[in-house]
Amino acid sequence: xxxxxxxxxxxxxxxxxxxxxxxxxxxxxxxxxxxxxxxxxxxxxxxxxxxxxxxxxxxxxxxxxxxxxxxxxxxxxxxxxxxxxxxxxxxxxxxxxxxxxxxxxxxxxxxxxxxxxxxxxxxxxxxxxxxxxxxxxxxxxxxxxxxxxxxxxxxxxxxxxxxxxxxxxxxxxxxxxxxxxxxxxxxxxxxxxxxxxxxxxxxxxxxxxxxxxxxxxxxxxxxxxxxxxxxxxxxxxxxxxxxxxxxxxxxxxxxxxxxxxxxxxxxxxxxxxxxxxxxxxxxxxxxxxxxxxxxxxxxxxxxxxxxxxxxxxxxxxxxxxxxxxxxxxxxxxxxxxxxxxxxxxxxxxxxxxxxxxxxxxxxxxxxxxxxxxxxxxxxxxxxxxxxxxxxxx
Amino acid sequence: xxxxxxxxxxxxxxxxxxxxxxxxxxxxxxxxxxxxxxxxxxxxxxxxxxxxxxxxxxxxxxxxxxxxxxxxxxxxxxxxxxxxxxxxxxxxxxxxxxxxxxxxxxxxxxxxxxxxxxxxxxxxxxxxxxxxxxxxxxxxxxxxxxxxxxxxxxxxxxxxxxxxxxxxxxxxxxxxxxxxxxxxxxxxxxxxxxxxxxxxxxxxxxxxxxxxxxxxxxxxxxxxxxxxxxxxxxxxxxxxxxxxxxxxxxxxxxxxxxxxxxxxxxxxxxxxxxxxxxxxxxxxxxxxxxxxxxxxxxxxxxxxxxxxxxxxxxxxxxxxxxxxxxxxxxxxxxxxxxxxxxxxxxx
Numbered sequence: 001x002x003x004x005x006x007x008x009x010x011x012x013x014x015x016x017x018x019x020x021x022x023x024x025x026x027x028x029x030x031x032x033x034x035x036x037x038x039x040x041x042x043x044x045x046x047x048x049x050x051x052x053x054x055x056x057x058x059x060x061x062x063x064x065x066x067x068x069x070x071x072x073x074x075x076x077x078x079x080x081x082x083x084x085x086x087x088x089x090x091x092x093x094x095x096x097x098x099x100x101x102x103x104x105x106x107x108x109x110x111x112x113x114x115x116x117x118x119x120x121x122x123x124x125x126x127x128x129x130x131x132x133x134x135x136x137x138x139x140x141x142x143x144x145x146x147x148x149x150x151x152x153x154x155x156x157x158x159x160x161x162x163x164x165x166x167x168x169x170x171x172x173x174x175x176x177x178x179x180x181x182x183x184x185x186x187x188x189x190x191x192x193x194x195x196x197x198x199x200x201x202x203x204x205x206x207x208x209x210x211x212x213x214x215x216x217x218x219x220x221x222x223x224x225x226x227x228x229x230x231x232x233x234x235x236x237x238x239x240x241x242x243x244x245x246x247x248x249x250x251x252x253x254x255x256x257x258x259x260x261x262x263x264x265x266x267x268x269x270x271x272x273x274x275x276x277x278x279x280x281x282x283x284x285x286x287x288x289x290x291x292x293x294x295x296x297x298x299x300x301x302x303x304x305x306x307x308x309x310x311x312x313x314x315x316x317x318x319x320x321x322x323x324x325x326x327x328x329x330x331x332x333x334x335x336x337x338x339x340x341x342x343x344x345x346x347x348x349x350x351x352x353x354x355x356x357x358x359x360x361x362x363x364x365x366x367x368x369x370x371x372x373x374x375x376x377x378x379x380x381x382x383x384x385x386x387x388x389x390x391x392x393x
Numbered sequence: 394x395x396x397x398x399x400x401x402x403x404x405x406x407x408x409x410x411x412x413x414x415x416x417x418x419x420x421x422x423x424x425x426x427x428x429x430x431x432x433x434x435x436x437x438x439x440x441x442x443x444x445x446x447x448x449x450x451x452x453x454x455x456x457x458x459x460x461x462x463x464x465x466x467x468x469x470x471x472x473x474x475x476x477x478x479x480x481x482x483x484x485x486x487x488x489x490x491x492x493x494x495x496x497x498x499x500x501x502x503x504x505x506x507x508x509x510x511x512x513x514x515x516x517x518x519x520x521x522x523x524x525x526x527x528x529x530x531x532x533x534x535x536x537x538x539x540x541x542x543x544x545x546x547x548x549x550x551x552x553x554x555x556x557x558x559x560x561x562x563x564x565x566x567x568x569x570x571x572x573x574x575x576x577x578x579x580x581x582x583x584x585x586x587x588x589x590x591x592x593x594x595x596x597x598x599x600x601x602x603x604x605x606x607x608x609x610x611x612x613x614x615x616x617x618x619x620x621x622x623x624x625x626x627x628x629x630x631x632x633x634x635x636x637x638x639x640x641x642x643x644x645x646x647x648x649x650x651x652x653x654x655x656x657x658x659x660x661x662x663x664x665x666x667x668x669x670x671x672x673x674x675x676x677x678x679x680x681x682x683x684x685x686x687x688x689x690x691x692x693x694x695x696x697x698x699x700x701x702x703x704x705x706x707x708x709x710x711x712x713x714x715x716x717x718x719x720x721x722x723x724x725x726x727x728x729x730x731x732x733x734x735x736x737x738x739x740x
Contacts (some may be wrong), residue, residue, distance in 0.1 A: 181683030249434040284512035287467055288575065292526035293499035306516050
C-alpha cells in the first residue's frame, strides 16, 4: 500500500558516528525529522490509516456513535407510538427525483383488508407521494436529556404527513421500525461499551495486581480466571439473567446485564494485562527507571501502562462485538432486556416465528444492524491490533 | 576463606564485595516446593578501586550479569556484603538495605545496558529518557532540565537538538550514547557497564569504548565492566576478574593476567581468542566437556572435569582464592606449580 507514509523502519541517520555524521544530519529532510519526532501514537495512527478497511469501519462506527448520542435526531417518530391499525407496513423506498428534479419522496401505503383472512394488506402506491425534507423541524425531544430540540434528519415536507413515513416499515404493533432501530442502536452499543469498560477496569486491576505482585495472589487470581473461563457461558448467563427480578426497571436490568457480561469478559483481558506486566518487569528500560530511583507508581504509570495502552485498546475493541452479540442473543431469547427497553435483540424478538418472516421480512433488519456493528468493531480492532506496536517489524 | 584484600595502593577502594551469593530457587509442583537452587553467584569476592576499571569476564551464564545486578541492588543477594564507600568516606553495606535505604545510593551507582534497543523506552523522547533521573531526584524545572540534558548529550557526542526525537530515530551506537548520558545524569561515582558494546557493530564498539575512557578521565568515574570479549576487556580494564560457574577463579592486573595467567581456565579463555594473523595456523586448543551447571555443580573445584591439570585433590577439595602476587588472586590448588601460556600479543 503506497500512501506516502514515512515508515519508522528506516532510521533517519546513517550508522557512522559523531563528527562527520552530525553535519550530515543537519541536512536531513523535514520529512525524516517528522519521523524522528513522531510519538508512539502518531506511529500507530500512520500504521492504522494504511488499513483502508479499518479506516472505513472506524468512520462507520463514528456514525453509529452519533446515533447513540442522539437517536431522536435520526428517528421520524416516537418509537413507542403504537397504532394497531398501522401494523406490518412494508418498507417505503426513498425516491430521490420527482419529475426530473431533486425532490425526495416516499410512496404512500394503502391498506386493504383481505376478505378471506381479514388481515390488513399494505401496498405502496407510487402515485401518492409523501415528500421528504432533510434537517428540518419535527417532533420535539430532549437532546442529551437536557436540551429541547426538534431537528430531525428526515421529516415530511407537509406536517400532516408526519405519521405516513415508515422508512423501514412497522412491526406487529404498528411501531415505526426506523425510529426503533435508532433507539436500539443506542442501547445495544452502550451495553457493549459499558460491559467492556467494566471488563477493562476489572481486568486492569486484577491482571495488574496478579502480574505485579506474583506469588500466591497471582496463583489465586489465575485459578479464578481458569474457573470462570471453564464455566459454560450460555447456561450461566441464562441462570443469572433469569434471576433478575421481573419488577426491576429497564435501567436497572440494563446495568445488571452489563455487569453480568463483564463478570466473565474481564478474564481474557486480565490474562493479557498480567502477561504484559510480567514481561515488562524484565525490560531493561524498567530496570533503568528503577535504578534512577523512580518510585513504583512512577514506573507503573510512566513506563508500564503507556507501553500496553494501545494493546488494551485493541483488545477491548475486539471485545465489544462479543458483548453486543451476547446481549442480542440473550434479549432475543427473552432473557436479556425486555420491552419497553429497545435493543437489537428485543427488536429481533418480533422476528421469531416463521409467519412473521414470511409476511414481514423487514423485521429482520435489526439483525443486519448487528452484523454491521460487529464487523465494524472487529475490523477496527484488527487494524488497531496490527498498528498497536509500531516498533515491531 | 579469605577475601582479596587490596594491597597498599594510592587509590581508595570504592566498592568491596565480600562472599556475595545469589541463589535462585527451582520450584516444582503445585505447592511450589523448592527442589533445588541455581547458584548463579556462589561466594564471590572482589574490590574496585576509585577511578579504575575492573573487567568482569566469563562465559555466558557464569553469573557475571547476576553479580553486577546484585551490586546495583536490582536483585537482592542471598547473602554476602556489598561495601560502598561514599564521598565522605563512610562505608555502607548495600546488601542489607531496603528500597528506601537504597534511594540515597541510587544516584551514586548507575548502569549502562547491553541492549541499546531494550534499554530506552520507545514511548519517551530522548529528553524524557535522559531527564528522568534528574526529575526523580528533584529537578522539577523544565528549563533547568533542558539545559542539563543538552549538556549531557554534548558530553556523549550527540547534538542537543536531538532531544525531542524518539529512540527509533537513532542507530545502535547513538542509542548507547543516550544510555550513557542517562547513566551520567546524576553524576554517579560507580558505573556498572553490562556488556555495553557487545550488541554493537565492531566499528562502533571502539567509538563507544573510547567515549567511555574519555568520560572516565573527565568525570573521574569508576567502572565495573562486565564483558565476555577479552580484547574489549584488555582495551579498557586496569584489572580483570575471571568468573567460572558463579565463582571467581582469578583476579589480576590486566597486563599480568594476559601475559601470565595462573589459572588453567584463564589460560584456556586466552587461548580461545582468535588471532588475526593468517600465518598462524595452529589449531585452537578447545576445552573438553561442557560448562558445569550452576544448579548441579561438580565436587571440589568446579573446573576440574575440564581441566587437563586436575589431580585427586581438585576433585575433592574446593580451592580458595589466594593472593600469589601483589593484587593477583587465584583459586587453584596447583597455581604455584603450573606454568601456563599467556595470550598472544595481538589480543
